[in-house]
Amino acid sequence: MTSATFYGVINGVILFSYWLLIASVTLRILIKRRTVSSSMVWLLIIFFLPLVGIIAYIAFGELYLGRRRAERARSMWPATAQWLQDLTAYQHIFTSHTSDVARSLFQLCENRQGIPGVKGNQLQLLTCSQDVMTALVRDIHLAHHTIEMVFYIWQPGGNSDLVANALISAARRGVTCRLLLDCAGSRQFFKSAWPERMRHAGIEVVQALPVNIFRFFLRRLDLRQHRKIVLIDNAIAYTGSMNMVDPRFFKQDAGVGQWVDLMARMEGPVATTLGIVYSCDWEIETGQRVLPPLPERVSMPFEQASGHTIHVIASGPGFPEDLIHQALLTAIYAARKSLIMTTPYFVPSDDLLHAICTAALRGVEVSLIVPKKNDSMLVGWASRAFFAELLEAGVNIYLFEDDLLHTKSVLIDGELSLVGTVNLDMRSLWLNFEITLAIDDADFGNDLDCVQRDYIARSTLMTQESWLHRPYWKRIIERLFYFLSPLL
Incomplete structure (x- = not known):
């Protein structure tokens, strides 16, 4: 066998292995039950940046506890x-x-x-x-x-x-x-x-x-x-x-x-x-x-x-799967009068976003309090990509001006409180070990309401008009990070 033939065989094996690896990971993504948006993001990353995408998927694409x-x-x-x-x-x-x-x-x-x-x-x-x-x-x-x-x-x-x-x-x-x-x-x-x-x-x-x-x-x-x-x-x-x-x-x-x-x-x-x-x-x-x-x-x-x-x-590996996400959806759909949420990181699932908007559209007074300044640039930009839909549905979005609001809380109808470690983002909902308390008590709800009202007093209310007039370069960045939101 000549050296040219030998190197040709080696190149063929490498090329075949390369495409076989891409095909295998693609098949894995397709057969793994996940949201369509998440699957599409992974497929696009792998097809546009194959090696980077494959390594990223193996490392972060699935929940490996070890x-x-x-x-x-x-x-x-x-x-x-x-x-x-x-x-x-x-x-x-x-x-x-x-x-x-x-x-x-x-x-x-x-x-x-x-x-x-x-x-x-x-x-x-x-x-x-x-x-x-x-x-x-x-x-x-x-x-x-x-x-x-x-x-x-x-x-x-x-x-x-x-x-x-x-x-x-x-x-x-x-x-x-x-x-x-x-x-x-x-x-x-x-x-x-x-x-x-x-x-x-x-x-x-x-x-x-x-x-x-x-x-x-x-x-x-x-x-x-x-x-x-x-x-x-x-x-x-x-x-x-x-x-x-x-x-x-x-x-x-x-x-x-x-x-x-x-x-x-x-x-x-x-x-x-x-x-x-x-x-x-x-x-x-x-x-x-x-x-x-x-x-x-x-x-x-x-x-x-x-x-x-x-x-x-x-929540977390070994605990009931998707329970905190289900609990949030159940609580939001139970709201009849008011819904107040505070979170430092807001990158909701499609189901959670739909539940929040639906609550506002059926007459519930919905308020979302997030920090104006965020310690995570990726999440900060990605969260803004959801604001237009929320504002259109009638959700009140408050930008907390004083320091970094890190509180994770939800109050429904002044009676049911959810407090703990859970951010309203993909990482908390489906990945990390998290804890939240569901507290059914009007007195505690009143205390939490006072805290949240204090946060609102230290915040600026975002208007739909001002949001629609933001610079186009900001809109482009928001959409770029929104594209990655299923992975955040």
């Missing part, structure tokens, strides 16, 4: 299901009554998660990071048995160091402390001296979903542990949008100011139901099973009250 974590997720569910079944025996903690606006959502969550909503909880809405840190440090100092935390971001400095020192003190007096932090979000923490100091004190510190370039094709690297949960003695719980950071020192070079967040401090049975979510996260990451206890009598601060009813909704 073989070991996927096996743990599968193996944990028999024990988790049995725990949930055992919990249903404690009928006194579960609600038998919900408001009209919450009924469909609570039925959905009960059918998909196996337990009804829990009642008799005490709730406190915290809107200042200083208040959150002060309350948390106080609760840590009063802890007797366990302290468990999961955060997307823990950044050393300021008030977060006070929490770290309080944890170390608790561990040294014999309290079992477990800390689960996302590897990517908390990279500054893991580069600091704090992990070693905590471990030396007896705290279990675990990196969730470590970023490893050598496992690039084995696990999706942008799958993140985005929950924010604190559990103390199986009786006190915190969750919301705030990471373990001091806003005075966090991302001050991003040009968006301090982050504005909301956290809920809770006492009662909701701590137990949040505990099973934490237990699953811990087992998926470590392989250790730490199911929360089933006490003979769960503490119920408001046992006789009809309100304070909460359903904990969790």
